[in-house]
Amino acid sequence: MNFTNLFSPIRIRGLELRNRIEFPAMGTKMATEDKFVTKQLIDYHVARALGGNGLNFTEVCSVYAPAAPKKFLSIAEDKYIEGLKELSDAVHNAGGKVGIQLWLGGLAVGSDPEAKIMMPSDMKVQGGYVIPGMTIEDIKEATKAFGEAARRAVEAGYDCVEFHAGHNYVPHSFISPAFNHRTDEYGGSLENRSRFLIECIESIRNNIPNDMPLFMRIDAHDDYLENGLTIEEIIEFCKMSKKAGVDVLDISRGNFSTAAIKYEVPPVDLPRGFNVENAARIKRETGMVTVAVGRINDPAQAEEIISNGKADMVVIGRGQLADPEFCNKAKSGEVESIVRCVGCNQGCYDGFVSTEVPYITCLRNPALGREEEYKLIKTDQAKTILIAGGGVAGLEAAITLKQRGHNPILCEASDSLGGQFVLAGAAPRKEEMKEAAISMGEQAKAAGVEIRLSTPVTPELIRETQAKEVVIAIGAEPMKLNVPGAELPQVTNSHEVLAGKVQVEGEVVIIGGGLVGLEVAELVVHRSGKVTVVEMLDQVGKDLGDLRKIVVMESLHQAGVNTVTNARCVKIKENSVVIEKDSRIEEISCDFVVVAIGARSRKFDDIKDYCEKNSIPYYVIGDALRARRALNSTAEAAAIARDI
CATH class of the missing domain: 3.40.50.720 (NAD(P)-binding Rossmann-like Domain)
Known part of the structure; x- marks a missing residue:
């Protein structure tokens, strides 16, 4: 297939990009403890530039020193310029273009107890503590910090900068009435709530050359937030931002205060391109250059978005984590050789939030974060x-x-x-x-x-x-259930059901509430009368990643699946399952029982011996x-x- 539009160049002010694909800002945990660029991070970006990507963005980069958390990049002081320049030079030498994402994290910097949490209004948190709202002095300091950071980005040789105004960070928290309860000139009307953001944009614009593009990442609207932003308000704000100097809108979704975080790193459960129509509407009503974001992982899908005028560019983030050669392969027509992202989130998101994992990785690409170390070396002793x-x-x-x-x-x-x-x-x-x-x-x-x-x-x-x-x-x-009645004919296991070898109907009891048990519940609930999941632990889905769990639990709730925790199966009868819960014996009527209590490694003693x-x-x-x-x-x- 020919992806002519996707691989056509685009010019924004003085910057010409070789194609319409953006590798976005994504957290990596590859920065040093004290917020400097590493060789690992450079190799990570260079691999995608060599892979044919149009524009790389660094992950979030702190602009204000008191609010700059450890292990995240910073551009809040001049001492960071040298390392950031090494990164920009390396991407340029690899044939790519690169921008810095300017960031003031708000609640997100709480991972570092020494970092200052900044919010537009007082906010109560656990333990009765109140995070004080920003003073006018704080606002002026933050506004100046964005401008100074932009100046440093220019000195470090970057091609553009991006103002992060989404995802619950400080700028988004100002513009969203769900977080901003101020009564001064920075709160109330949309114009007032936008004031801090417009001042930051003007501060950035005044510190970069006239021919340097300014991108802005913005949420299309608020999700799961009472009194949240509407897309109509976002469109009006984007028009204001255009006058203040923004050139490109990067249309995202999500916040980390609610279940809407699922939209930030959308798992396989969300439809591919779920946010594209929002980007199309914003492009249409603002007339601005627009970037579509959200589960875009196929070159044909991306080509359709560009060719139909829904957006001017597309973000392909995790698609390029899974395969750094994604762009080269698509451009040369080798689509079948692309290693596809499957939206599992196991390495990129679950790895990012885990305290036990040093940096992000990828199920489909174990070389992620080890680009130099894992370069394939031909053997001189073929076996x-x-x-x-x-x-x-x-x-x-x-x-x-x-x-x-x-x-x-x-x-x-x-x-x-x-x-x-x-x-x-x-x-x-x-x-x-x-x-x-x-x-x-x-x-x-x-x-x-x-x-x-x-x-x-x-x-x-x-x-x-x-x-x-x-x-x-x-x-x-699959592990077998060792209780009386486990061999009855109505008892089967999760593998048999998922493979379609056994059809269960009527009232179904699933023994085991981990990932597989819950997926079986979702699969069978629509053809069964009643589904009950019995789990020994205090909650179901403990082995599910955070974001997949949100979607699966929402689906189970909507479908009416019943879950029983802190319970164990002690016996199976012809028409019921006997469980022990809270030291009491109970019976759950059923027509079928599905065992989903985990798996045990297959034996291979003969091979080993x-x-x-x-x-x-x-x-x-x-x-x-x-x-x-x-x-x-x-x-x-x-x-x-x-x-x-």
């Missing part, structure tokens, strides 16, 4: 390597080994590739996961990997292939090692495939 298991872990290992020059033979016991990732794609709203797993199999074939289906790995096969090393990625199987007896190195990865998230599986596969 035949047998891979047991054709799920995502086995496929990741096989593709990487083949790219390095080895001879991987991938054996899958079933008649198809993709493993549990294909099964996961059977759950509501997760079709893209199934498509990605199937595509991964096709990419392995295209790479020349030898694939043998319906072929379990045995000692005889290892001997026959003369494999020098073995990778065991045979995954896990043969390899050890014959001194053949072997590696156990993914769920075969221990049942966990798919993110762990691909990470382990990538590491092993680079070490062999």
Whole structure:
């Protein structure tokens, strides 16, 4: 397919971009503790510039020193200019263009107890503490800080700057009546609530050259906020911002004070391009250059947005996390080779908010954040390597080994590739996961990997292939429920239901309220009379990432699925499930029981024993090692495939 419009250049003031694709500001945790640029962050951006991206934006960059949190970039003092210039120079040398996102974080800087939290109005928080609203002096200091930061961005060689006025940060909190309760000239009417933002825009504009574009990230409207902003108010504000000097509108959605945070890093559960029509309306009614944002992860989708005039540019963020060569591949017509983002959020969002993960990563791209370290090095000792298991872990290992020059033979016991990732794609709203797993199999074939289906790995096969090393990625199987009645005919497991091998109807009880149990509940509730989920822990969905959990729990609530926590199944009868809850025995009537209590690694003692007896190195990865998230599986596969 020809993506002529997507890859046509665009000129904004004195800046010409080679295409209409923006790699947006996304939190990485790659800055130093004291807020400086790192080589890791430079490599991350350079990879996307080399990959053909049109315009890179740094992640949020603090403009005001007292409110600058640790581990986030800062441009609040001159000492940061040198490092930021190294980043801009590197992107330019890679053929790209780069901008800085100017940021005053508000509540978001609370991750650092030393950072000053700034809000337009007094705000009560947990423990009865009140965050005081900004004084007029605070407002003037912040306004000046935006201008000084813009000056530094120019000195550091950036092509443009972006004023972040969305996502619950200080500027958004001023313009939104949900947060701004001031009664002075900075509160009340839309004009007054906009005053701080307009003053910041003017301060920025006065400190950058006339031919440098000023972008602004803005929410299309407020979600889940009482008395929040409407799109009509946003349109009026954007017209004001245009007069003040804004050139480009980057139309986002979401806030981190409510469930609307799901729109900031939208999981697979949200429709692709869910915010595009808002961008189209704002473009139409303001006449401004507009960037569409929100689950745009396919070049054909992006081309349609540009060609139909819905936006002038598109953000492809996580699509380029998953594949830094996204743009080059799309432009050259190699669409089938693109490694697609599946909106799982496991590495990019869950990794970002986790205190245990040093920086973001990606299920589809374990090299994210390790671009230099993980460059593929061709082997000078090609080996035949047998891979047991054709799920995502086995496929990741096989593709990487083949790219390095080895001879991987991938054996899958079933008649198809993709493993549990294909099964996961059977759950509501997760079709893209199934498509990605199937595509991964096709990419392995295209790479020349030898694939043998319906072929379990045995000692005889290892001997026959003369494999020098073995990778065991045979995954896990559903755990069985060990209670009286578990073998009754109306009892099945989650895998059987998701695979469509067993149809359940009537009243259904699901034993296990983790991710898989909840997805089964969503799948069957529309054809069942009543669905009850029984969970031993104090809440369901504990293994779900934060943003996916929001959507899944909303869906369960709307569908009327009943959840029972702090309860365990003690017996199954012909027409009921017996549970123990709060030291009391209860019965739940049902026609079917679905067991979803987790998975246990499949046994491979015969392979292990043969390899050890014959001194053949072997590696156990993914769920075969221990049942966990798919993110762990691909990470382990990538590491092993680079070490062999």
